[in-house]
Amino acid sequence: MSDWKSRSQIVGDVVFFRYVTPGVEQNIDEVFVWDLDKTYLDTSIDSLSKLVLTAIERAFNKRNVPGTVTLLQLLAQNWQQRKGQSRFPLYFISASPPQMEARIAEKFIIDNIRPFGCFYKDNLRNLTPKRFWRLNKQVGYKIQALLQLRQKLKPEVRQICWGDDSEADAVIYNLYSDICARRVGTQDLRSILKSMSVTADQIDEILLLQSQVPENDPVEKIYINLAVDTDPDYYLKFGRRTLPTYNTFQVACDLFQDHRISLEAVHTVAQDMIFNYGFAPEELQRSFDELIRRQVLGESSVKALTQFFIEKGMFPASFSPSLQALKETKVVEGKVYELEGHFEPWVQDRVDYIHDYR
Structure with a gap:
């Protein structure tokens, strides 16, 4: 030292x-x-x-x-x-x-x-x-x-x-x-x-x-x-x-949406969390659905991830998000910046740092 x-x-x-x-x-x-x-x-x-x-x-x-x-x-x-x-x-x-x-x-x-x-x-x-x-x-x-x-x-x-x-x-x-x-x-x-x-x-x-x-x-x-x-x-x-994000699985889903990791990589992260850290598949389902409800994941990513998770047996065949995912309207080099009907800016012009209420 x-x-x-x-x-x-x-x-x-x-x-x-x-x-x-x-x-x-x-x-x-x-x-x-x-x-x-x-x-x-x-x-x-x-x-x-x-x-x-x-x-x-x-x-x-x-x-x-x-x-x-x-x-x-x-x-x-x-x-x-x-x-x-x-x-x-x-x-x-x-x-x-x-x-x-x-x-x-x-x-x-x-x-x-x-x-x-x-x-x-x-x-x-x-x-x-x-x-x-x-x-x-x-x-x-x-x-x-x-x-x-x-x-x-x-x-x-x-x-x-x-x-x-x-x-x-x-x-x-x-x-x-x-x-x-x-x-x-x-x-x-x-x-x-x-x-x-x-x-x-x-x-x-x-x-x-x-x-x-x-x-x-x-x-x-x-x-x-x-x-x-x-x-x-x-x-x-x-x-x-x-x-x-509430957990690493949510991060992995967003990274897939931005083409930074593959579907198989998301599944590998999920398996790690299930078998090595005691997460239940139902927890990951709720985490996935929560991202959709927060309008983080766009329609094409939700469709691909949902189908893949069902095929892998992570989600039941009857799984359906609680809210319809929005279409991607601005995608630059594979990165999703805007969703249809969602008007929050990507970066705020001005942030109030002094009054930092949580």
Whole structure:
């Protein structure tokens, strides 16, 4: 653990471990960004006691959020085949301390995951009376990490982001998007960040980084795992680009709709959740139907998935969605952006970040 400083790049409390060369990073046109805790790993670090327990836990004892390993492996396989690449452009952002990097890297080896890089928060330096309040304040840290990552990537890169509802990840990813696109003025941005307990030095660093990144919006999609069961309707304030999901099966269904994984891959994720995590087929049926009722899945995807699930014996032959799926009206390069009769914007022109009621 003691050599982590020599293997990382440190800016404030943002610590970055790079596992590929800068040249590789700069040649990728699409990257995948995952939060670690409660999104990939079923861990919690929102208190000192939980942070200590997570730090001492061995790699093989660390539990994954159900279905995530299988989904990530299949997503990587599909991407590598489509792009003709040998490695999947994946980054993790964790609020865990960098002293845990070696242990988490060991977990990635167990899971057969090879990320391009990982960000960690130097949280142990916050274990002093004057800084203790910063232990579970993640907005400044994560936005700074995202902007540092943006600097490393090509100007026209697209990012698909994963987070959860325990650490305001939807706010973080959308605000990061607005910062890159310059949809928020400097004074408004200062006010927003200050209201989120971002320190003055972090705000200055974020504004400096903003001045150094391209003026465009790199965020393609945001998935939010409802780890603490926030009402999905809350996320309408961000637009349809931000998709809250109750489980990995719902993510897999949406990724199929966007042609990022195959029908067989969705089935493999479902089987993993059923046989390794105790999900009942009826739970997955309800999850599928819930996506349709929220008007996430379009007509053609619902038809293909329903027929496939019935053929595989996952759904009964009598299964029928409780609501008619809407037709896709805007599809770009296989990605569904609009459904007939559904008028929520893909990205909101302006988000009220200060009055963040859930």
